[in-house]
Amino acid sequence: MNILLLQAFGNPDAASYEKFIEKIWLLWPSCTLEQLAELTPSRHSVTIINNLNDSRLKKMDFSDYELAGISYFTATAYRAYNMADMLRKCGVKVVLGGYHASALPEEAKRHADAVVVGEAEMLWPELLEDAEKGRLKPFYIQSKPIASRQIPCAAGINRSLSPVGGIEATRGCINHCEFCSISHSPMGSRLRLKPMEKVIGAIENLPHDYFIFMDSSLNLNPAYSKKLFREMKGLDKKFACFFNANIAEDEELVKLASDAGCIACAIGFESISRSNIDHLSKKTNDVSKYGDVVKKLHEYGIAVMSSLVFGLDGDMPDVFDTTLEKLSEWDVDSAGANILTPLPGTSLFSRLEREKRIFTIDWSKYDLYHVVFRPRNMTPEELYRGTKLFIKRFYRASGIAGRLISSLRLGWYPFLSMLEHNVTSRLIYNSVFKPA
Numbered sequence: 490m491n492i493l494l495l496q497a498f499g500n501p502d503a504a505s506y507e508k509f510i511e512k513i514w515l516l517w518p519s520c521t522l523e524q525l526a527e528l529t530p531s532r533h534s535v536t537i538i539n540n541l542n543d544s545r546l547k548k549m550d551f552s553d554y555e556l557a558g559i560s561y562f563t564a565t566a567y568r569a570y571n572m573a574d575m576l577r578k579c580g581v582k583v584v585l586g587g588y589h590a591s592a593l594p595e596e597a598k599r600h601a602d603a604v605v606v607g608e609a610e611m612l613w614p615e616l617l618e619d620a621e622k623g624r625l626k627p628f629y630i631q632s633k634p635i636a637s638r639q640i641p642c643a644a645g646i647n648r649s650l651s652p653v654g655g656i657e658a659t660r661g662c663i664n665h666c667e668f669c670s671i672s673h674s675p676m677g678s679r680l681r682l683k684p685m686e687k688v689i690g691a692i693e694n695l696p697h698d699y700f701i702f703m704d705s706s707l708n709l710n711p712a713y714s715k716k717l718f719r720e721m722k723g724l725d726k727k728f729a730c731f732f733n734a735n736i737a738e739d740e741e742l743v744k745l746a747s748d749a750g751c752i753a754c755a756i757g758f759e760s761i762s763r764s765n766i767d768h769l770s771k772k773t774n775d776v777s778k779y780g781d782v783v784k785k786l787h788e789y790g791i792a793v794m795s796s797l798v799f800g801l802d803g804d805m806p807d808v809f810d811t812t813l814e815k816l817s818e819w820d821v822d823s824a825g826a827n828i829l830t831p832l833p834g835t836s837l838f839s840r841l842e843r844e845k846r847i848f849t850i851d852w853s854k855y856d857l858y859h860v861v862f863r864p865r866n867m868t869p870e871e872l873y874r875g876t877k878l879f880i881k882r883f884y885r886a887s888g889i890a891g892r893l894i895s896s897l898r899l900g901w902y903p904f905l906s907m908l909e910h911n912v913t914s915r916l917i918y919n920s921v922f923k924p925a
């Protein structure tokens with residue numbers, strides 16, 4: 490069969506400037522489709538397209554394909570459905586999967602011949618056989634997380650033209666934060682560690698000198714990560730990864746990460762309020778230690794990209810100003826700010842729905858940059874404007890310049906990485922935060 494694997498990223502109706510911004514987003518790699526391609530028997534041919542604005546799509550004759558698999562998340566659900574409807578009109582059988590499809594499979598089925606619920610890897614061979622025989626089942630369900638040895642470790646084969654590679658060494662998370670779709674889905678509720686030799690082999694095969702570990706966090710299992718970092722020493726790669734906020738408690742791990750080539754990490758600080766963190770059940774975060782965490786990572790030449798959420802139940806209208814002050818005090822190198830979003834399938838969605846605080850289920854607004862629920866201590870407009878102003882102030886030119894000068898002391902690579910991250914964040918946030 491000719492198989493088309495698509496990620497429903499990119500808005501075909503966007504203005505050219507926004508399409509340019511989407512290309513920047515796509516520098517963040519995704520391993521999902523490559524890993525499915527790796528599990529596809531060689532008698533089939535696979536085309537991977539990670540962006541609905543990819544020019545190859547315009548030139549394609551879809552009737553050349555027998556099967557299409559589309560992966561999507563909540564904010565891109567309508568784009569996935571439009572694409573699926575169009576492909577089905579051309580006679581292509583369509584399979585939908587991903588976090589949103591797993592949370593709302595019946596909704597997905599209205600636009601697909603089959604829906605994959607949960608992780609696709611174990612189901613994929615059976616699904617391909619059924620497609621070949623013309624008898625796809627409506628649902629393929631993987632209700633429990635699959636074993637680590639069953640997850641392939643793609644080596645960036647589809648990204649040789651991109652400057653950034655992507656690797657997934659572990660999958661899932663042991664935490665259970667209220668808003669997180671990873672830990673609430675059948676795909677992510679358990680941490681799986683891929684065999685070390687597979688991961689090292691994939692890193693060695695990467696055509697890139699710089700890559701990103703796409704794992705939820707590389708300090709969930711310190712023993713595994715220490716072994717990984719020890720084995721990476723000498724590979725001469727630079728990388729960024731995600732850590733939880735308790736990373737600095739294990740200085741040996743920080744040192745090994747740095748020796749292995751870690752130049753930047755993203756940390757979900759989420760909030761500067763202890764009660765907000767307790768409410769989220771994020772046990773790895775101790776707000777009183779955030780400054781020490783940044784300091785420890787800086788000592789080892791690792792830049793810190795902090796990630797924050799606004800609109801939590803304890804947030805008052807002054808949260809934006811106080812957070813800005815704290816970020817400056819802690820000396821973070823960049824910040825991501827998201828509006829709290831109750832993604833389907835999460836405990837947050839169930840709770841806010843129970844409390845009748847969700848006022849729209851227009852999925853296109855579930856992109857972390859729109860307000861879709863009534864916050865407890867401010868109006869939706871205050872939350873939107875406050876987040877927008879926070880971003881504007883954090884990414885003003887003088888703020889970027891100050892952080893970059895400061896990041897120079899971390900070394901040339903962290904500086905370049907933060908130059909890219911600050912400049913692209915400013916462009917991206919200016920593009921996504923439009924007038925309410």
Ligand code: SF4
Nearest residue numbers: 662664666669672705
């Ligand atoms: S630590 Fe991160 S990945 Fe794990 S549940 Fe919390 S937000 Fe999700």
